[in-house]
Amino acid sequence: MIAVHNLTKTYTGNTVLNIEHLEIHKGNSFGLVGNNGAGKTTLFSALLDLIQPTTGHIENKGIKVNLSEDWKAATSAFIDETFLIGYLTAEEYFYFIGELRGQNKADVDGLLAEFSDFFHDEILGQKKYLRDLSKGNQKKVGIIAALIGKPEVIILDEPFANLDPTTQIRLKKIIKELAADPEVTVLVSSHDLMHVTEVCERIVVLDKGEVVKDLATSQETLKELEEHFNK
Amino acid sequence: MFKHFITLQWKSFWRSASLSSGLFMKLFMGFWAVWLIIMMATGGAGAFFFIKKELCLDPLQVVNKFLIYWAIADLIFRYALQKMPIINIKPLLLLPFKKKKIVSFAFGKTALSFFNIIHAFFFIPFSILLVAKDNHPISNVILWNIGLIAIIYASNFLNILLNKKDNLIFLVGGIVAIFIGLQYFGYFDITVYTAPFFQGLYDSWFIVLIPVVALVILLVLSFRSFVSDLYLDAGLASKSKDIKTENLDWLNRFGKTATFLKNDIKLIKRNKRAKSTVLVSFLFLFYGLLFFTGAVEVYDGPVWRIFAAIFVTGGFLLSFGQFVPSWDSSYYPLMMSQNIKYKEYLSSKWWLMVIATLISTVLASGYLYFGWDVYLAIIVASIYNIGVNSHVVLWAGAYVKTPIDLTSNKKAFGDKQAFNTKTLLLSLPKMALPMILYAIGHYAYSPYAGYALVTVAGITGFAFKDAVFNKIEKIYRTEKYKTIAAYKQKN
Numbered sequence: 001m002i003a004v005h006n007l008t009k010t011y012t013g014n015t016v017l018n019i020e021h022l023e024i025h026k027g028n029s030f031g032l033v034g035n036n037g038a039g040k041t042t043l044f045s046a047l048l049d050l051i052q053p054t055t056g057h058i059e060n061k062g063i064k065v066n067l068s069e070d071w072k073a074a075t076s077a078f079i080d081e082t083f084l085i086g087y088l089t090a091e092e093y094f095y096f097i098g099e100l101r102g103q104n105k106a107d108v109d110g111l112l113a114e115f116s117d118f119f120h121d122e123i124l125g126q127k128k129y130l131r132d133l134s135k136g137n138q139k140k141v142g143i144i145a146a147l148i149g150k151p152e153v154i155i156l157d158e159p160f161a162n163l164d165p166t167t168q169i170r171l172k173k174i175i176k177e178l179a180a181d182p183e184v185t186v187l188v189s190s191h192d193l194m195h196v197t198e199v200c201e202r203i204v205v206l207d208k209g210e211v212v213k214d215l216a217t218s219q220e221t222l223k224e225l226e227e228h229f230n231k
Numbered sequence: 232m233f234k235h236f237i238t239l240q241w242k243s244f245w246r247s248a249s250l251s252s253g254l255f256m257k258l259f260m261g262f263w264a265v266w267l268i269i270m271m272a273t274g275g276a277g278a279f280f281f282i283k284k285e286l287c288l289d290p291l292q293v294v295n296k297f298l299i300y301w302a303i304a305d306l307i308f309r310y311a312l313q314k315m316p317i318i319n320i321k322p323l324l325l326l327p328f329k330k331k332k333i334v335s336f337a338f339g340k341t342a343l344s345f346f347n348i349i350h351a352f353f354f355i356p357f358s359i360l361l362v363a364k365d366n367h368p369i370s371n372v373i374l375w376n377i378g379l380i381a382i383i384y385a386s387n388f389l390n391i392l393l394n395k396k397d398n399l400i401f402l403v404g405g406i407v408a409i410f411i412g413l414q415y416f417g418y419f420d421i422t423v424y425t426a427p428f429f430q431g432l433y434d435s436w437f438i439v440l441i442p443v444v445a446l447v448i449l450l451v452l453s454f455r456s457f458v459s460d461l462y463l464d465a466g467l468a469s470k471s472k473d474i475k476t477e478n479l480d481w482l483n484r485f486g487k488t489a490t491f492l493k494n495d496i497k498l499i500k501r502n503k504r505a506k507s508t509v510l511v512s513f514l515f516l517f518y519g520l521l522f523f524t525g526a527v528e529v530y531d532g533p534v535w536r537i538f539a540a541i542f543v544t545g546g547f548l549l550s551f552g553q554f555v556p557s558w559d560s561s562y563y564p565l566m567m568s569q570n571i572k573y574k575e576y577l578s579s580k581w582w583l584m585v586i587a588t589l590i591s592t593v594l595a596s597g598y599l600y601f602g603w604d605v606y607l608a609i610i611v612a613s614i615y616n617i618g619v620n621s622h623v624v625l626w627a628g629a630y631v632k633t634p635i636d637l638t639s640n641k642k643a644f645g646d647k648q649a650f651n652t653k654t655l656l657l658s659l660p661k662m663a664l665p666m667i668l669y670a671i672g673h674y675a676y677s678p679y680a681g682y683a684l685v686t687v688a689g690i691t692g693f694a695f696k697d698a699v700f701n702k703i704e705k706i707y708r709t710e711k712y713k714t715i716a717a718y719k720q721k722n
Contacts, residue, residue, distance in 0.1 A: 048568045052712045072570040082719075083565040085494070087501040087637065089476045099490040100569045127474055129501065131638070 001026040001153065001185045002047065006056035009042055009209070017042045017053075017209040024187065024202075026152075029179030031200030031217075032189040033225065038206040040189040041079065044157050047187075048077055060153060073101070077155035078142035086131030090123045090141050093130060094148065101149030108148060115144050118170045135162045143171065147178075154178065155187045160195050168195065175199040193229070197222045236336045264345075271352035278353075279360040291361060291375075295429035296422045302382055303407050305350075309390040310403075311507070313346050324461065334457045338450075341387055350383050371433050378432030381442035388449040392456065474501075487572065491579035498558060499583075502637035505558065508550050512587065515546025516594055519609070523601045533678060536605065537669045537685065540612030541620070541662065543595050547587035548616055549661070552624030553631065555580045556707070560634040560718040567711060573704040577625060581696075584621045588613055604678070611682045611689075615665050618692030622699040623660050629706040632717035664688070 002024040009017040017039040024030050032040050045051045047058055049065040057064050060071040077083065085093055098108035112124065122137050123144075130138060139162050146154055159175075160168050176199055178184050190196045196203055197217055205213035205228060213228060215221050282290040323333055341347075358376055361367045413419040431438035479493045499505040522539035542549070551558075555577075559566055566576075592613040599606045665685045672681030707714075 045564075048564075050564050050567060050712075050715055069570065072568065075568070077568055079564065082562055083568075085562045085565070087497060088494070089474065091476045092497065096490065096494055097569070100571065129474060 001028070001061060002187075003059045004043075004056070005059070007043075007046065007053050007058060008055045009039075009046065009051065010054045015209055017046070019043070019056075019209075019211055022204070022211060024185060026185055027179075027182040028202055029175065029186045029200045030188070031196035031203040032187065032206060033191070033193060033196055033203060034189075034206035035229070037208070039209040040206055041157055042209075043206070044077070044079060044155050044187070044189065047155060048075070048079070050079075071153075074152040075155070076101075076146040076149065076151035076153070077157075078139075078146040078159070079155070079157040081138060081142075083142055083145075084130050084138055087129050089129060090126060090133075093141060094145055097145045097148050101151075103149050111148060112144070115147075115174070118144065118167065118174065120167065136164060136167070139163060140167065143174075147174075152183055153185045153187070157189050158191065159188060160190055160192050172199050193222060193225045197225065233332075233336060236333075240340070267349065268352050271349055272356050275353040275356040276360060279357055279364070283364075290357075290365065291367065291433065292426070292430065294357070295433075296426045298379075298429045299422060299425040300407070300411070302386065303403070305346075305383070306386045306390060306393075307404060307407070309346050309386065310393060313341075313344060313390060321463070324463075330458050330461050333461070334454060337457070338388075338454065341391070342384070344387070347383055347387055350379070354379060367433075374436055374439050375433040378429075378439045378442050381439070381446045385442055385446040385449050388446070388453045391453045392449070485579075485582065487575045488579045488582065491576050492582060495558075495579055495583055498637070504635060504637050505551075509547065511550050512546030512548075512591070515542050515550075516591060518546075519543040519595070519598060519605075523598060523605050533673055533681075534666050534670045536608040537612055537665050537681075538662065540608045541616060541665060543598070543609055544588050544591045544613040545616040545620055546591060548584040548621055548624060551587070552580070552584050552621065553628050554633070554635060555625055555628040556714075557628070557631055557633055557635045557718075558637070561637060563715055563718045567715060573707055574700055577700050577703060580625065581621055584624070585617050588616050588621075607682060611685050612665065614689035615685050615692070616689075618689030619664070620661050622692060622696060626699055626703055626706075629703050629710070632710075632714050634718045634720065 004019050004022040006021070007017060007019045008015060016037070032043065034040050042051065046053050047060070047065065049069075052066065057066060059065070060075060063071045065071055085096065088096065094108050094112060095105060098104070103111075112119075116124075119140060123133075123140055126133070130141060133141070139159070143156060143159055146156065156175075159171060163171060172195060175186055175188065178186050179199065179201065186200075188196065188200060201217055203213075203215045203217055203221060203225070204211055205215075205225070213224075215224065278294070279290045282288050282293045286293070354376060358372050361372050362369055410419075410421045414421065428438065428441075432442070477497065479496060482489045482492050482496070485492055499509060519539045519542070522535050556563070556566075592609060595609050596606065598609055665688065668684040668688055669681035672678075672684040
């Protein structure tokens with residue numbers, strides 16, 4: 001589904017990303033872990049063609065992301081608050097994303113209804129603009145908006161950060177359900193080793209921009225990861 | 232302790248993203264500051280001689296007559312433009328400073344603000360001339376100045392109190408407009424009642440006490456309210472009102488463009504910065520008065536009519552259009568990762584500008600008062616704006632990479648990065664081309680030939696809409712990564 005070829009990104013002589021080859025298969029749930037500055041967000045941004053790689057390229061569904069935009073219809077993401085439109089209410093934002101992704105209001109309403117317990121009555125009908133919501137509630141909006149329009153590739157950068165415990169548990173359930181769909185590829189990054197090992201079938205550890213571990217999740221994975229980061 | 236505050240301030244000034252952008256910008260800003268100071272100083276001296284020699288009136292009395300409008304205009308300008316000194320207070324709250332110290336520093340900073348200092352450049356030369364040329368006694372002129380200084384600073388602190396209230400500016404502006412109207416048509420002259428007060432500042436020391444006492448009261452009030460507001464959920468909180476979700480479904484008749492059009496209308500309705508753009512474009516409607524009334528002699532040439540008319544009808548087009556796509560800067564990565572047709576995105580902004588231009592043209596029908604000829608110029612300019620300028624403005628905007636903070640309107644005039652060589656070059660066809668075309672027609676044949684030429688240029692512009700949109704799309708694509716990176720930088 002997604003293939004990374006000889007990808008490097010250098011900022012003023014400082015290489016922040018250097019991945020020779022990485023392939024993520026369709027239907028996979030893929031976890032990315034690493035300390036601050038390991039290059040997680042940089043990799044996701046390059047995947048979304050928001051930054052230009054210094055060398056190499058990324059293919060999404062066999063399409064080079066920097067040459068064509070045809071991958072966009074099937075890909076969605078929530079990276080940070082720059083993916084939210086601050087002056088809209090949550091409903092308006094969902095409908096806007098829906099319209100961009102070819103979904104009518106009924107489609108969007110149907111999807112939102114599925115996630116009403118995830119929203120916990122704090123998102124819909126709030127009489128507030130997104131910019132006035134708390135960080136956690138903003139994140140809820142961004143994550144659910146990334147699910148609108150049946151995307152085949154879903155990219156979530158640190159989705160667990162800022163969420164309350166109840167919502168974290170619900171989000172894990174949502175990601176697991178998405179991962180169970182053989183048509184959907186989920187890419188998640190996190191600082192929480194427990195969460196990633198729980199929801200991802202495959203975990204890649206980045207360190208200073210390089211892949212240092214590539215694990216298929218098993219009973220021992222959490223321990224192995226903890227040992228790696230405890231060095 | 233103040234030393235720390237001052238070094239923080241110093242660093243925040245010199246390290247701000249807009250200023251560190253280059254020496255050229257610093258020179259440019261310095262140039263404007265000097266220019267403004269010189270204008271004020273020559274204005275002060277010029278006003279004195281103009282009133283004395285041309286009008287044969289007493290300069291002091293005439294100035295006193297109009298000081299009420301000056302004081303109100305000053306307050307309005309402050310309300311709209313002067314930044315409140317609350318920025319960067321949050322990180323200081325936990326540090327071992329007394330809250331009163333923080334507030335006194337913030338207030339001290341406003342005291343040195345440009346908005347207070349600038350008046351001195353007008354009144355000092357004026358006062359010197361009063362003493363030197365008109366033989367007014369020094370002591371009285373000094374009294375008068377003390378009164379004025381007290382008024383300026385009273386309005387500084389009044390503004391701090393008023394700034395918490397939204398939309399008050401429209402109320403004040405409306406009342407002032409009514410008074411100006413009443414005075415102009417000779418029904419009621421407020422200056423008759425206020426002039427003696429300002430004259431009193433000159434005549435007797437106890438009248439000076441009035442503004443001084445007002446200043447002290449306002450200072451104490453604003454100081455108290457500021458200290459009590461130093462909580463995250465009080466003065467430092469960003470206000471949020473209850474709002475409703477809007478559908479705007481009637482816009483769906485615009486087809487695919489409607490998605491963006493609905494968003495853009497919400498953008499304008501719900502963001503301070505966008506709202507002040509609308510206000511500015513409304514003010515541009517009155518810009519023509521300078522030209523068509525013959526108030527300013529240098530603007531009397533027929534070619535200037537077109538110049539004025541372009542601004543009268545194109546206020547919104549020019550001030551909004553130059554920042555496309557910067558209006559969407561805060562969520563640009565979202566837009567760039569969605570499957571967006573640039574053409575639909577652009578045509579939404581284009582429709583907004585066209586609609587605003589048409590509305591301005593209708594509102595400008597007041598200029599019929601100055602004759603059919605004047606309104607004809609406005610209609611012709613409106614056609615040119617829609618046909619040519621709407622495209623040029625969007626094209627120039629594609630090169631502007633200044634992120635816009637939608638929630639703050641204090642920087643509406645401070646986006647220096649908006650000036651770069653490409654946008655400057657593209658401003659030529661906006662202003663100069665219609666003037667040149669008109670001049671050719673006007674001097675070669677007749678004024679109507681001039682209008683016809685400009686109209687033809689406007690209509691021809693439509694033909695290039697697709698070509699220009701394709702060109703802009705290309706710029707958006709090639710500059711995409713640079714634009715995203717630039718929008719990430721916040722001041």
